[in-house]
Amino acid sequence: MAAPLVLVVLAAVTVRAALFRSSLAAFVAERVEVVSPLNAWKRVVEGLALLDLGVSPYSGAIFHETPLIIYLFHFLIEYAELVFMVTDVLTAVALYLAIQDFNKVVFKKQKLLIELDKYAPDVAELIQTPMEMHYIPLKVALFYLLNPYSVMSCVAKSTCAINNSVIAFFILATIKGSAFLSAVFLALATYQSLYPLTLFAPALLYLLQRQFIPIKLKSKSFWLYTMQYASLYLCSLVVIICLSFFLLNSWDFIPSVYGFILSVPDLTPNIGLFWYFFAEMFEHFSLFFVCVFQINVFFYTIPLAIKLKEHPVFFMFVQIAIISIFKSYPTVGDVALYMAFLPVWSHLYRFLRNIFILSCVLIFCSFLFPVLWHLWIYAGSANSNFYYAITLTFNVGQILLISDYFYAFLRREYYLTHGLHLTRQDGTEAMLVLK
Amino acid sequence: FQDQAEQFFRSGHTNNWAVLVCTSRFWFNYRHVANTLSVYRSVKRLGIPDSHIVLMLADDMACNPRNPKPATVFSHKNMELNVYGDDVEVDYRSYEVTVENFLRVLTGRIPPSTPRSKRLLSDDRSNILIYMTGHGGNGFLKFQDSEEITNVELADAFEQMWQKRRYNELLFIIDTCQGASMYERFYSPNIMALASSQVGEDSLSHQPDLGIGVHLMDRYTFYVLEFLEEIHPASQTNMNDLFQVCPKSLCVSTPGHRTDLFQRDPQNVLITDFFGSVRKVEITAETVSLDRGLAGFESKFPEDELATEPLKYAEQLPVAQIIHQKPKQKDWHPPGGFILGLWALIIMVFFKTYGIKHMKHVF
Numbered sequence: 001m002a003a004p005l006v007l008v009v010l011a012a013v014t015v016r017a018a019l020f021r022s023s024l025a026a027f028v029a030e031r032v033e034v035v036s037p038l039n040a041w042k043r044v045v046e047g048l049a050l051l052d053l054g055v056s057p058y059s060g061a062i063f064h065e066t067p068l069i070i071y072l073f074h075f076l077i078e079y080a081e082l083v084f085m086v087t088d089v090l091t092a093v094a095l096y097l098a099i100q101d102f103n104k105v106v107f108k109k110q111k112l113l114i115e116l117d118k119y120a121p122d123v124a125e126l127i128q129t130p131m132e133m134h135y136i137p138l139k140v141a142l143f144y145l146l147n148p149y150s151v152m153s154c155v156a157k158s159t160c161a162i163n164n165s166v167i168a169f170f171i172l173a174t175i176k177g178s179a180f181l182s183a184v185f186l187a188l189a190t191y192q193s194l195y196p197l198t199l200f201a202p203a204l205l206y207l208l209q210r211q212f213i214p215i216k217l218k219s220k221s222f223w224l225y226t227m228q229y230a231s232l233y234l235c236s237l238v239v240i241i242c243l244s245f246f247l248l249n250s251w252d253f254i255p256s257v258y259g260f261i262l263s264v265p266d267l268t269p270n271i272g273l274f275w276y277f278f279a280e281m282f283e284h285f286s287l288f289f290v291c292v293f294q295i296n297v298f299f300y301t302i303p304l305a306i307k308l309k310e311h312p313v314f315f316m317f318v319q320i321a322i323i324s325i326f327k328s329y330p331t332v333g334d335v336a337l338y339m340a341f342l343p344v345w346s347h348l349y350r351f352l353r354n355i356f357i358l359s360c361v362l363i364f365c366s367f368l369f370p371v372l373w374h375l376w377i378y379a380g381s382a383n384s385n386f387y388y389a390i391t392l393t394f395n396v397g398q399i400l401l402i403s404d405y406f407y408a409f410l411r412r413e414y415y416l417t418h419g420l421h422l423t424r425q426d427g428t429e430a431m432l433v434l435k
Numbered sequence: 436f437q438d439q440a441e442q443f444f445r446s447g448h449t450n451n452w453a454v455l456v457c458t459s460r461f462w463f464n465y466r467h468v469a470n471t472l473s474v475y476r477s478v479k480r481l482g483i484p485d486s487h488i489v490l491m492l493a494d495d496m497a498c499n500p501r502n503p504k505p506a507t508v509f510s511h512k513n514m515e516l517n518v519y520g521d522d523v524e525v526d527y528r529s530y531e532v533t534v535e536n537f538l539r540v541l542t543g544r545i546p547p548s549t550p551r552s553k554r555l556l557s558d559d560r561s562n563i564l565i566y567m568t569g570h571g572g573n574g575f576l577k578f579q580d581s582e583e584i585t586n587v588e589l590a591d592a593f594e595q596m597w598q599k600r601r602y603n604e605l606l607f608i609i610d611t612c613q614g615a616s617m618y619e620r621f622y623s624p625n626i627m628a629l630a631s632s633q634v635g636e637d638s639l640s641h642q643p644d645l646g647i648g649v650h651l652m653d654r655y656t657f658y659v660l661e662f663l664e665e666i667h668p669a670s671q672t673n674m675n676d677l678f679q680v681c682p683k684s685l686c687v688s689t690p691g692h693r694t695d696l697f698q699r700d701p702q703n704v705l706i707t708d709f710f711g712s713v714r715k716v717e718i719t720a721e722t723v724s725l726d727r728g729l730a731g732f733e734s735k736f737p738e739d740e741l742a743t744e745p746l747k748y749a750e751q752l753p754v755a756q757i758i759h760q761k762p763k764q765k766d767w768h769p770p771g772g773f774i775l776g777l778w779a780l781i782i783m784v785f786f787k788t789y790g791i792k793h794m795k796h797v798f
Contacts, residue, residue, distance in 0.1 A: 051767040071769050071777070181788050239780065246773045 004138050005096055009089050012145035016088070019155045020081050029156040033369050036329035037266045038064050038193065041080070041157035044073055056248060058256035061265070065159055066192050067244035067253050072162075084154045087165045092141040094168040095340055098175045099137040102313055102344070105175070107133065120419030126412060128347055136343050144340035148366075153333030160333030163192050167337060170196070171316065174203045177210045179229050187236035191244075194261050195323040198301045202319055204229055205305065206312035215309055264290060264328045269387055271369065272330040273395055276388040297326040307410075314409055317341045321402045325395055332366075335398070342405075351408035354400060361397035365390050448562040448603045451712040452555060453478045453488045456537060458569030458578045460493035460529075465649040466640050468496045469510045470568045470610060470656040472518040477663040478564065481711030489540055489555055491527035493579065503647055510652050510660075511642070526553050534584045541565075542595045559600035564608070564709045568656065571611030573634055574619075590620040597623040604697070606709040610655045612637040615691040627674065627697045627704070631655030631681070632688030639687050654686045666706050668713055674701035 019025060028034055029041060037043065047063030047070060050056070057063045057070060076083050107130060113119060114127070144150055153160055170185035182203055189196035204226060205215065213221050244253060260266070267275045274293060278286060300322050308315040317338060324334030349355070368390045375382035415422075455478070457471035475490055496508050497519045508519040527536055539545050540555050557563055569576060575583040596602050607628040609617050614630030621628060631638040631653065640650035641657045652660075658681040666672055678692050678701070694701050707713045 054767070068777075071773070074767070074769060178788060181784070184784055243773065243776050243780070246776060247769055249770070 005093070005141055008138065008142050008145060009092065012092070012151075013085055013089065015146070015151060016085050016154050017081075019151065025155050028152050031152075031156070031370065032269055032373070033271050033332055034152050034156045035158045036160075036270050036331050037268060038261065038329045039159040039163070039331065039333075041159070044069065044159065045077075048073060048077060056250060056252060058252045061256070061260075064257055064260045066257055067247040068188075068191070068240070069159060069162070071247060080157055084157050084161050087161045088145060088150060088154050091161070091165040091168040091337075092145045092340075094165070094172040095144055096137045096141040098168070098172040099140045099344055101172075101175045103130075103133045103136060119416050122420050123416050126347075126416055126420070132347070136346070139343035139346075140340055143343055144336065147336045147339055149332035149339070150336035153331065153336060158331060158333055159192075160331050163189065164333060164337045166192065167196060167199070167320070170199070170203070174206050174316075175313070177207065179207050180232060182207070183229060183232035184236045187233055187240055190237060191240050193327070194258055195297055195327050198298055198319050198323065199316060200230075200233060201301050201305045202308075202312045202316040205309055205315065209310075209312060261328055262290070262294060264293075266329075269373075269384065269391075270329055270331065271335075271391055271394055272328065273326070273391065274328050276384065276391070279384070293326075294328070297323060311409070311413075314345070317344075318402055318406060321398070325398050325402075345405055345409065348405060348408040348412055351411045352404050353407070354404050358397050358401045358404065361393060362401070365394035365397060369394070447560065448708065449560040449714075450557070451483050451487060451562050451564070451709070452557045453483050453564040453566070454491075454540065454555060455488065456491040456532065456565075456567045456569075457493060458532065458567065458576060460495055460532075460579050462496070462499050462501045463649055464493075464569070465496050465508070465647070466652050467568045468492055468494070469508050469518060469651050470653055471566065472508055472523065473510045473516075473652070473656065473660050474566050475523065476518050477660060477666075478710055481663075481666065481707060482668055483710075483712040485524045486552065487712065488524070489526050489553065490524065491532045491537065491540075492525050493532060494525050494528040501648075509644065509647065510657075524552070530579070532579055534578050534582050534588075537578075537584065538588065538592050541592045541601075543599065543601060555601070557601050560603050561601070562604045562606070562709050563602045564606050566608045566610075567617075568610040568653065571609070571613055571617065573613050574616045576609070576611060576617060586617045586620045589617060590622055593621060593626060594623045597625075604708070608659075610638060610653050614638060618693050621693070621696060624696055625698060626693075627701070628693040629677065630691045631686065633691050636688040655681050655688070655690060658685055663706075663710065666710065668707060668711050670705075670707065672706045674704040674706065677706060 035041065043063050044065060047057035047065065050059070050063070051070065051074075072083075073080065106128065110128060119127075150161070150164075166185055166189045170182055170189055173181035173185050186196060186199060186203060189199070207229060208215055208222065208225060211225065213219070213225055215222060241254075245251060264274050264278060267279045269275050277289065277293070281289060301319065304315055304318060308318070320341075321338040324330055324338055327334065369387075372382055372386045372390050376384060376387050453475075455471050455475050457467045459467040471490070471492055475488065478488060479485070496502060497506050506519065506521075507517045510516050510518045527540075540553070543555065545554055555563070567576060569578070571577060574587075575585045576589075577583045593605065593607075596605075602625070604625045605623075605627070607618060607621075607626060609629070610631040611617075612632060613634050613636065615633045618626075618628035618630060619634075632655075639654050641652045641654045643650045659677070662677065662680045674694075678690075681690050683689050697704075705713075
């Protein structure tokens with residue numbers, strides 16, 4: 001499987017290199033859908049320039065990236081394009097290896113459940129076979145590399161690519177079963193943008209499952225392992241934050257990075273939901289609503305953990321999607337990351353109800369974003385409501401996509417254990433409804 | 436006789452004037468404004484005060500809506516040198532730069548209401564530098580895209596200046612296409628002329644700047660300015676060096692000069708005679724009594740005073756250093772402790788993951 005992956009990687013690198021040389025690079029680097037105040041390349045360059053002038057890069061509310069990014073780009077600023085291409089390639093390769101391993105796990109688990117007779121007799125067509133799962137890792141890498149969202153994000157040199165890469169390595173480490181590496185990468189991802197904190201739960205569930213520790217609240221081994229993993233994670237996070245202190249000898253990166261992410265002071269329009277609300281909100285409500293909106297991101301973790309405790313990787317996918325929809329400064333690079341996972345659940349296709357409408361909604365909204373931006377900002381014949389409407393539609397489309405996949409997944413699980421042809425008590429045919 | 440002969444080798448001027456004219460307007464003629472402003476800067480640096488400079492510009496570059504860096508006019512690419520600044524005094528701006536106003540300035544036939552800053556108040560001991568740039572052709576120079584001045588008119592204006600004793604020596608520099616045609620018709624004495632290209636040749640521009648979007652300077656003026664950067668008020672460089680300034684390899688056009696009307700040998704003409712405002716100072720040890728009997732004063736002047744060497748300025752200021760000053764930017768480097776800590780952590784993670792047995796491959 002290495003050769004097709006190499007071909008895909010070469011094609012992706014060629015596309016990105018060609019686009020770097022074209023005029024698209026300058027155009028896309030300015031688009032608000034692709035870059036946000038957190039990860040714009042212009043701001044990284046500005047921060048490094050401020051540093052060269054002897055001023056802290058965090059003064060002036062321009063630069064909101066972490067000190068490790070300063071360190072990385074201080075030495076690699078001339079090779080920035082190469083760095084971003086390599087990052088994308090690393091993300092794709094990490095996802096490829098992760099999904100390869102995950103497929104093996106799925107297959108093993110499936111075999112176990114078949115042998116234990118946990119499946120109903122007539123579900124043969126729902127069982128995943130190695131034949132159809134063979135190309136899934138390649139498709140995942142392809143989906144990530146050739147997704148126009150990730151191409152644009154790479155050409156705009158948005159540091160979202162680095163965040164995606166760290167999350168991909170975290171997923172790889174988790175699926176391979178190394179708690180230490182997974183904690184380290186999760187700490188790095190949390191350090192860069194706060195929201196991957198919620199990925200702690202699915203990673204923990206997966207590692208517990210791998211160690212065959214049952215998830216019961218009374219069980220001592222469960223708590224022991226949880227404590228170990230949590231302490232690894234927190235210790236790495238603390239070490240990384242302390243190390244960043246030593247880069248600039250000041251703590252002012254904490255309000256600039258985390259304070260900025262949490263308090264959302266910059267209301268530049270983006271594809272998220274925060275900007276419009278806070279642009280029109282009264283001052284004395286803004287604290288309350290900021291808290292509400294931020295809790296919204298973290299809120300789905302516990303219920304999803306309860307529902308999806310046997311399927312932690314799907315939980316991880318849903319969680320990543322929720323982060324990229326509800327985070328304070330989303331960009332299309334975040335969307336590209338969870339879309340890369342869609343081939344893994346391609347066996348759910350027959351249960352998806354709205355996939356045609358949703359894909360149309362997402363594609364049309366992606367095209368309408370620049371149009372309505374132009375109408376609002378340049379032509380002056382629209383206003384922010386138009387752009388917000390498209391943002392809203394895009395996010396509703398994403399949410400419906402995720403909930404559709406969630407529904408399909410649960411439906412398949414139900415069919416697996418209860419059989420494809422459901423009958424009621426009196427023998428008539430029954431329909432499965434998600435309540 | 437010795438003194439008379441010496442007189443021929445030294446300039447007899449007592450004050451310096453400069454008339455700097457940019458005859459173009461519109462954004463794409465940025466380079467002409469930058470040319471003129473750069474010469475203005477050099478001339479000011481070498482000592483001619485604003486009161487002795489008549490600067491005629493269209494002045495529509497700095498505040499042009501197409502200027503990505505408002506309130507600036509750059510003369511080097513990468514925006515190294517802002518020649519506009521906040522102390523530039525433009526005497527004739529925008530639509531006042533016309534052929535009529537230029538000729539009135541030169542000849543002095545100005546309405547009495549004209550303010551002092553717009554007059555060329557030169558006398559017969561003035562050395563005048565006249566610099567013109569813009570778009571020109573064979574025998575004419577275009578003013579602001581609507582009219583032109585011919586070389587005959589210019590020669591006649593200089594003759595009027597000579598007859599009215601409005602100059603001691605004149606240096607005429609022109610940086611346009613076919614510039615040499617403009618000085619072909621001069622017939623007044625004590626005029627030296629330089630042009631950036633011969634008849635039939637075009638003067639080319641030097642550097643486009645991708646940030647601003649236009650060409651920033653013309654080649655001839657660029658190399659003249661590079662030459663002038665080395666000049667400081669005490670320098671002894673002469674006109675022959677200025678004639679060599681832009682060879683065809685650098686300028687693509689062939690610069691020309693005309694010295695037949697000039698009475699001194701260009702070898703003996705200092706650059707600072709025209710570009711700077713260098714006063715001749717003679718130090719005397721005698722006291723001079725200023726009383727009523729001044730009529731016979733000149734005859735008391737001892738003759739041998741005039742034969743002394745003109746005194747040079749002492750190197751009071753490190754002029755060469757000040758001219759070329761630009762603060763050296765110190766680059767930031769991450770502290771060593773940070774780098775050490777980070778890589779130590781990375782190596783620890785690596786060995787923790789892949790086992791301690793790989794350590795022996797390192798050592």
